[in-house]
Amino acid sequence: MARDKTILAIGxxxxxxxxxxxxxxxxxxxxxxxxxxxxxxxxxxGTAEYSAEEIARIRRGEAMASAAxxxxxxxxxxxxxxxxxxxxxxxxxxxxxxxxxxxxxxxxHPLVDYMVDHEVTSRLVRDACFAAGxxxxxxxxxxxxxxxxxxxxxxxxxxxxxNLGRTVPPQFLVDITAEMDVKKRMLKCHASQRxxxxxxxxxxxxxxxxxxxxxxxxxxxxxxxxEGFTQHLxxxxxxxxxxxxxxxx
Numbered sequence: 001m002a003r004d005k006t007i008l009a010i011g012x013x014x015x016x017x018x019x020x021x022x023x024x025x026x027x028x029x030x031x032x033x034x035x036x037x038x039x040x041x042x043x044x045x046g047t048a049e050y051s052a053e054e055i056a057r058i059r060r061g062e063a064m065a066s067a068a069x070x071x072x073x074x075x076x077x078x079x080x081x082x083x084x085x086x087x088x089x090x091x092x093x094x095x096x097x098x099x100x101x102x103x104x105x106x107x108x109h110p111l112v113d114y115m116v117d118h119e120v121t122s123r124l125v126r127d128a129c130f131a132a133g134x135x136x137x138x139x140x141x142x143x144x145x146x147x148x149x150x151x152x153x154x155x156x157x158x159x160x161x162x163n164l165g166r167t168v169p170p171q172f173l174v175d176i177t178a179e180m181d182v183k184k185r186m187l188k189c190h191a192s193q194r195x196x197x198x199x200x201x202x203x204x205x206x207x208x209x210x211x212x213x214x215x216x217x218x219x220x221x222x223x224x225x226x227e228g229f230t231q232h233l234x235x236x237x238x239x240x241x242x243x244x245x246x247x248x249x
Contacts, residue, residue, distance in 0.1 A: 023176025045081035170228025177224035
């Protein structure tokens with residue numbers, strides 16, 4: 001594996017990564033990056049039709065099919081929906097994931113989002129990027145600690161607003177106009193979610209919803225469609241913008 005160009009995208013649930021950053025992942029793949037997609041939860045509450053066990057099985061298959069479009073492996077930490085805890089046990093699991101793939105760049109949810117699973121995942125991933133290089137912080141899997149902290153980026157929250165409805169401005173935008181077909185194909189793999197989003201979120205045609213959001217960001221960026229990101233810049237995380245550097249190379 002080309003560890004020096006591995007990109008690890010971690011969402012709370014299956015389809016989160018597709019909604020928020022699949023276009024950027026597609027561009028990074030074209031630049032020679034190895035893409036890995038992971039979720040902390042298994043999606044077991046994303047239904048009004050199936051049992052928790054059945055929908056988790058269905059959604060794992062959907063996530064694997066979506067990741068395969070980018071030639072990416074899919075990993076699931078295995079927590080339940082609405083049951084992700086920011087505790088030491090889960091932190092060790094996410095740290096093990098980071099150590100396994102030794103990413104240059106990690107993408108995840110922002111610290112403030114519309115639902116708690118996203119926010120807790122963000123905190124876990126931030127902690128894991130730090131802990132991945134701490135030798136005395138043990139994690140399952142036996143993977144050696146990293147010798148650096150990955151470049152950490154937050155994609156935008158759903159709808160582009162925080163949990164109080166305030167607009168969250170991105171630090172920078174990525175033109176994904178040429179990747180919209182790939183982004184749509186990946187999101188379409190999550191077919192089980194159409195009925196759920198209609199029933200619980202009042203949203204039908206979730207592909208159109210995603211496209212409308214990408215077009216909104218595209219207008220801000222002066223292009224057809226875009227995705228937005230903010231880099232974690234706190235000490236001792238790296239502050240050079242490796243994501244844009246790769247895309248511009």
